[in-house]
Amino acid sequence: xxxxxxxxxxxxxxxxxxxxxxxxxxxxxxxxxxxxxxxxxxxxxxxxxxxxxxxxxxxxxxxxxxxxxxxxxxxxxxxxxxxxxxxxxxxxxxxxxxxxxxxxxxxxxxxxxxxxxxxxxxxxxxxxxxxxxxxxxxxxxxxxxxxxxxxxxxxxxxxxxxxxxxxxxxxxxxxxxxxxxxxxxxxxxxxxxxxxxxxxxxxxxxxxxxxxxxxxxxxxxxxxxxxxxxxxxxxxxxxxxxxxxxxxxxxxxxxxxxxxxxxxxxxxxxxxxxxxxxxxxxxxxxxxxxxxxxxxxxxxxxxxxxxxxxxxxxxxxx
Numbered sequence: 001x002x003x004x005x006x007x008x009x010x011x012x013x014x015x016x017x018x019x020x021x022x023x024x025x026x027x028x029x030x031x032x033x034x035x036x037x038x039x040x041x042x043x044x045x046x047x048x049x050x051x052x053x054x055x056x057x058x059x060x061x062x063x064x065x066x067x068x069x070x071x072x073x074x075x076x077x078x079x080x081x082x083x084x085x086x087x088x089x090x091x092x093x094x095x096x097x098x099x100x101x102x103x104x105x106x107x108x109x110x111x112x113x114x115x116x117x118x119x120x121x122x123x124x125x126x127x128x129x130x131x132x133x134x135x136x137x138x139x140x141x142x143x144x145x146x147x148x149x150x151x152x153x154x155x156x157x158x159x160x161x162x163x164x165x166x167x168x169x170x171x172x173x174x175x176x177x178x179x180x181x182x183x184x185x186x187x188x189x190x191x192x193x194x195x196x197x198x199x200x201x202x203x204x205x206x207x208x209x210x211x212x213x214x215x216x217x218x219x220x221x222x223x224x225x226x227x228x229x230x231x232x233x234x235x236x237x238x239x240x241x242x243x244x245x246x247x248x249x250x251x252x253x254x255x256x257x258x259x260x261x262x263x264x265x266x267x268x269x270x271x272x273x274x275x276x277x278x279x280x281x282x283x284x285x286x287x288x289x290x291x292x293x294x295x296x297x298x299x300x301x302x303x304x305x306x307x308x309x310x311x312x313x314x315x316x317x318x
Contacts, residue, residue: 006125006214007165009038009174016162022118023048023109025101026071026078028063030182031122033070034171035163037180039120040074048116050108052101053082066183079112081105106155117158123148124163124171125214129206130198132221137194139277146225167214234258235265244270245312248290259284263313271315273302287313 007015024036026049039047051067053060064080071078083100109116128147135144151160163171175182191197206213239262242250246266251259260280267273275283279301286297290308297308304317 006167006170008170009034009163009166012162012166013038013042016160018043018118018120018160019158021046021048021113021116022120023050023105023113023116024120025049025105025122026051026067027122027185028066028070028183029122029185030172030175031124031127031163031168033180033182034175035120035122036070036076037074037175037178040076045075047076048109048113049076049078050105050119051078051080052104053080054097054101063183063185077113079108081108102154106157109157110155117156118160119157120160120162122163123161124166124168125218126168126199126203128164128221129203129214129217130195132217133198133202134194142224142228142231145221146228147221149225165218231261232265235261238262239265239269243312245309245314247311248287248308248313249311251287251313252290256284259287267302267315271302271304271317273304275301 020043022039022043024032024039024047026032026036028051036047036049049067049071051064053064067080068078070076081104083104105119109119131147132145135147138144148161148164150162150164151158153159187193188196188199191200210216235258238254238258239246242254242262244266246262251262254262263280263283264275267275279299283299283301283306286299289295290297295308297306297313299306304315307314307316
C-alpha cells in the first residue's frame with residue numbers, strides 16, 4: 001500500500017513503531033481520543049497521556065474532566081499541565097497556543113516519565129490538507145508547503161503523527177464503532193479561524209471536485225519536504241564556507257538564491273528566527289552594496305536585528 005493512500009486507524013498503527021513506553025497528547029477531542037484508545041489496545045500498559053489545559057475557553061475544564069475519566073477507565077497514567085497561551089503582538093493566537101502546548105508537553109514528559117522518549121500527536125489527513133492550503137494562501141516557500149512532518153525530533157524527544165494518512169471522518173466512524181464518545185471543541189465551529197473556514201467550506205468542495213485530493217495533496221507535501229531536505233543540505237554546506245556568523249564577502253560570492261538560502265538557514269538554526277520575504281530581500285540588497293569598510297548595515301529581521309560587525313554579519317535580539 002502506498003505511503004500516502006488513505007488508511008484506517010488499524011492500518012495506520014500497524015505501520016507505526018514507537019519506542020516503548022510512549023506518551024499521547026490527549027485533548028479530549030475525537031482525534032486524540034481515537035489515538036489514545038487505539039494505542040492502548042495495541043500496546044496495553046505502554047501508553048501515557050498528557051493533557052494541556054489552555055484556559056482559553058469555558059469548556060477547558062470539561063475537556064480535562066473527560067480526559068481524566070477516559071484515562072481512569074483505560075488504566076492510562078495521565079498528567080495535566082496548565083499553560084498561559086496568550087499571544088505576543090504580531091503573533092497569532094494559534095501560533096502562541098501551539099508553542100505553549102509543545103513546551104508544556106516536553107516538560108511534562110521529561111519531568112514525569114524520564115524513560116519516555118516518544119510523543120504521539122493526533123493530527124490527521126484533513127489537518128494536513130488544511131496546513132497545506134493555509135501555506136499556499138500565505139505564499140509560503142517549500143518549508144510551508146512541506147506541511148506537517150510525520151516524525152521529527154525536538155527537545156530531546158521523538159515526535160510522531162501516525163494519523164496523517166487517516167481522514168478525520170474515518171477516525172470518528174471508528175470511534176462510533178467502538179462505542180466511544182468524545183467532546184467537540186466549541187471553537188471548531190468559529191468561522192473567524194481560517195482552518196475552520198477551510199474545513200467547513202473548502203474541503204467539501206474539494207471532495208466533490210477532486211475525490212483523491214487527500215492522497216494527491218499529501219504527495220505534493222512529501223515532494224516539497226524532500227526538496228527542502230536537499231536545500232537544507234546545500235545551505236549547511238554553504239554556511240560551513242561562509243562561517244558562523246557569516247562573512248559578508250563569502251556570502252557575496254554566492255548566487256542571490258543561495259545567499260537567501262544560507263541566510264535563512266543561519267537565522268533559523270542559530271537564532272530561531274525566520275525573516276519575512278520583504279526583510280530577506282532588503283537584507284540581500286544591503287549585502288550587495290556592502291563593499292566598503294565604512295558601510296553600515298542595520299536591519300530588522302524576525303525578532304531581532306542584523307548588523308555589520310567588521311567583516312561579518314551579526315545578530316542582535318530585541
